Amino acid sequence: MGLEMKLKIFISFIIFSFDCSAGEAFPEFGQPLEPAAVDAETSVVFAGGEGLPAGRGRVTDGARIYAARCIACHGVEGRGGPGGELAGGRRDLRAEQPDQTIGTYWPYATTLFDFIRRAMPMDAPWSLSDDEVYAVSAYLLHLNGLVAADATLDAATLAALRMPNADGFDRVEAPPVSDP
Amino acid sequence: MKDKSNVISSNKPTSDEQVAGNGLLDRRVFLRGTLGGAALAFAAPLAAAPRDALFPTQRVPGRPFENYGLPSPHERGVVRWVAATDGVPGNGISWTPLEQLDGALTPNGLHFERHHNGIPDIDPALHRLRIAGTVARPLEFDIEALLRYPRVSRQCFVECGGNSNAGWRRRPVQTTAGNFHGLVSASEWTGVPLAPLLDQAGVDATARWVIAEGADAFSLTMSIPLSKARDDCLLALFQNGERIRPAQGYPLRLVVPGWEGVLNVKWLKNLYLSEQPAMARNETARYTELMPDGRARQFTFTMGPKSLITRPSAQMRLPAPGFYEISGLAWSGHGRVRRVEVSADGGESWAEAALAEPVLPAALTRFRAPWQWSGQPAVLQSRVTDETGRVQPSRAALLAERGRHGYYHYNAIVSWAVAADGYVTHAYVDTPLETTPLEDLFMDDEWD
Numbered sequence: 001m002g003l004e005m006k007l008k009i010f011i012s013f014i015i016f017s018f019d020c021s022a023g024e025a026f027p028e029f030g031q032p033l034e035p036a037a038v039d040a041e042t043s044v045v046f047a048g049g050e051g052l053p054a055g056r057g058r059v060t061d062g063a064r065i066y067a068a069r070c071i072a073c074h075g076v077e078g079r080g081g082p083g084g085e086l087a088g089g090r091r092d093l094r095a096e097q098p099d100q101t102i103g104t105y106w107p108y109a110t111t112l113f114d115f116i117r118r119a120m121p122m123d124a125p126w127s128l129s130d131d132e133v134y135a136v137s138a139y140l141l142h143l144n145g146l147v148a149a150d151a152t153l154d155a156a157t158l159a160a161l162r163m164p165n166a167d168g169f170d171r172v173e174a175p176p177v178s179d180p
Numbered sequence: 181m182k183d184k185s186n187v188i189s190s191n192k193p194t195s196d197e198q199v200a201g202n203g204l205l206d207r208r209v210f211l212r213g214t215l216g217g218a219a220l221a222f223a224a225p226l227a228a229a230p231r232d233a234l235f236p237t238q239r240v241p242g243r244p245f246e247n248y249g250l251p252s253p254h255e256r257g258v259v260r261w262v263a264a265t266d267g268v269p270g271n272g273i274s275w276t277p278l279e280q281l282d283g284a285l286t287p288n289g290l291h292f293e294r295h296h297n298g299i300p301d302i303d304p305a306l307h308r309l310r311i312a313g314t315v316a317r318p319l320e321f322d323i324e325a326l327l328r329y330p331r332v333s334r335q336c337f338v339e340c341g342g343n344s345n346a347g348w349r350r351r352p353v354q355t356t357a358g359n360f361h362g363l364v365s366a367s368e369w370t371g372v373p374l375a376p377l378l379d380q381a382g383v384d385a386t387a388r389w390v391i392a393e394g395a396d397a398f399s400l401t402m403s404i405p406l407s408k409a410r411d412d413c414l415l416a417l418f419q420n421g422e423r424i425r426p427a428q429g430y431p432l433r434l435v436v437p438g439w440e441g442v443l444n445v446k447w448l449k450n451l452y453l454s455e456q457p458a459m460a461r462n463e464t465a466r467y468t469e470l471m472p473d474g475r476a477r478q479f480t481f482t483m484g485p486k487s488l489i490t491r492p493s494a495q496m497r498l499p500a501p502g503f504y505e506i507s508g509l510a511w512s513g514h515g516r517v518r519r520v521e522v523s524a525d526g527g528e529s530w531a532e533a534a535l536a537e538p539v540l541p542a543a544l545t546r547f548r549a550p551w552q553w554s555g556q557p558a559v560l561q562s563r564v565t566d567e568t569g570r571v572q573p574s575r576a577a578l579l580a581e582r583g584r585h586g587y588y589h590y591n592a593i594v595s596w597a598v599a600a601d602g603y604v605t606h607a608y609v610d611t612p613l614e615t616t617p618l619e620d621l622f623m624d625d626e627w628d
């Protein structure tokens with residue numbers, strides 16, 4: 001095979017692979033990422049516990065952290081303050097004035113860890129260690145009567161916790177997926 | 181000052197121009213020119229000498245050029261109303277002053293805002309977008325790379341899922357139309373369609389969701405069905421012709437046409453493909469709608485058909501009986517506006533309004549209807565039907581279906597009551613006046 005033929009094959013290979021990878025010849029300007037680098041950066045914690053980091057936290061430690069970092073916005077024991085009611089819900093969701101707290105409304109305990117870690121406290125998000133996030137999650141769940149005062153939470157126990165309103169939601173426009 | 185309404189009112193519409201009760205006229209009345217002729221009555225007599233008719237600004241040179249223009253200082257009252265949480269000034273909202281604007285697009289500086297923890301200052305040279313998760317080839321894009329792609333433009337609204345939620349209150353809130361319904365704005369967004377970039381990353385067949393994450397101090401994550409991401413989502417870099425403002429997501433915003441505003445993630449940094457949704461706080465504890473039976477609707481993405489009259493509207497005053505143009509906005513996340521009807525008698529009778537072109541899917545559509553106000557009390561309403569046949573519900577119908585605590589997706593017909601003295605107030609006309617001792621269940625400083 002002459003050089004010219006080799007070149008033709010090479011060029012057609014390039015064109016062919018471009019067409020294949022780029023769909024309708026849409027140009028590509030993205031840079032490939034190492035999957036390991038991506039996984040290390042993924043912050044989402046899923047309802048089944050996927051994405052929860054190592055670590056653990058006790059209710060008692062959570063109470064201490066809450067008093068220092070959370071109480072100004074969320075009030076004593078998660079009641080009052082401008083940040084919305086977190087605990088103390090007594091009225092049923094069908095009541096004329098329902099209580100929509102963590103204990104009465106939130107469907108997944110894992111959401112607590114995900115949200116506190118990414119967004120709380122609002123004056124210094126991402127400043128709590130993973131252990132501290134587990135501890136604050138544990139304290140809030142305790143305030144809602146869902147774990148004991150001496151409980152310790154980690155990835156396994158948090159993911160296994162079943163919330164009272166877990167089945168209370170209808171996924172109106174969600175694609176069909178298996179339950180998390 | 182001349183009172184135009186008095187002059188025009190002397191040119192009474194004929195009975196065949198009245199198409200609904202309480203003075204609503206045929207929307208085509210001006211095309212026939214029957215009322216327009218009255219305008220000639222205003223023509224001032226020619227001045228005797230040109231110099232006598234000069235305005236002062238014609239005698240002195242004007243100001244020099246400016247690099248970025250601002251509205252006239254006489255318009256400094258046309259601003260957003262801002263409200264934020266005590267102690268957390270970056271957690272709050274600002275409303276677009278809908279009643280002071282016209283047309284179907286929102287000026288960039290008046291686009292509504294809902295920030296959860298402030299507006300980040302992002303250096304575009306350092307910003308990255310990553311597409312990862314269940315993909316064959318995780319990809320990273322800097323802004324320079326995104327700017328190299330072929331672009332598309334799409335005119336659409338962004339509406340907060342919590343817009344108009346004061347409508348749930350037991351007594352009609354008295355504020356301007358914008359401070360009530362102004363968590364909706366519309367722009368022409370320009371950027372890169374998302375679908376081909378997802379293809380380049382090689383989305384796994386198991387993926388059903390795209391989890392979008394913002395680079396703000398809330399690290400907002402929202403789950404969007406992959407089918408929608410492929411259908412018409414846009415990686416927006418430009419808004420109304422200029423690069424997106426910091427408050428709207430600079431340098432990169434996900435635009436999700438017709439769906440809840442919170443999904444249009446600002447300061448976009450990650451798109452994570454997944455079989456499952458994130459079940460993030462803002463798709464479980466918030467942005468879900470509690471129903472009367474105690475169950476809650478979740479993943480209610482599409483903003484339903486909605487309209488309101490912006491002029492005349494609450495807290496305005498009609499100076500005298502006579503001619504007024506009723507003007508407002510209509511939209512639906514399900515598609516184009518097909519028809520807007522207006523009523524001047526609280527829904528007893530309806531007249532079709534004229535729609536300003538272009539009428540685009542999931543975009544704000546301006547409607548107009550001529551009205552001859554007799555000076556008697558009137559109740560102005562508008563009602564939209566979209567191209568799928570969905571009709572904006574009455575407040576009574578909405579409450580009957582959804583109860584009291586849905587909070588989000590309030591899209592009921594809005595009633596403005598015009599009193600004999602011309603003052604316009606917000607009214608409930610199809611639901612009984614409530615005298616319950618229960619307070620309205622709204623915390624003034626919680627925004628979603």
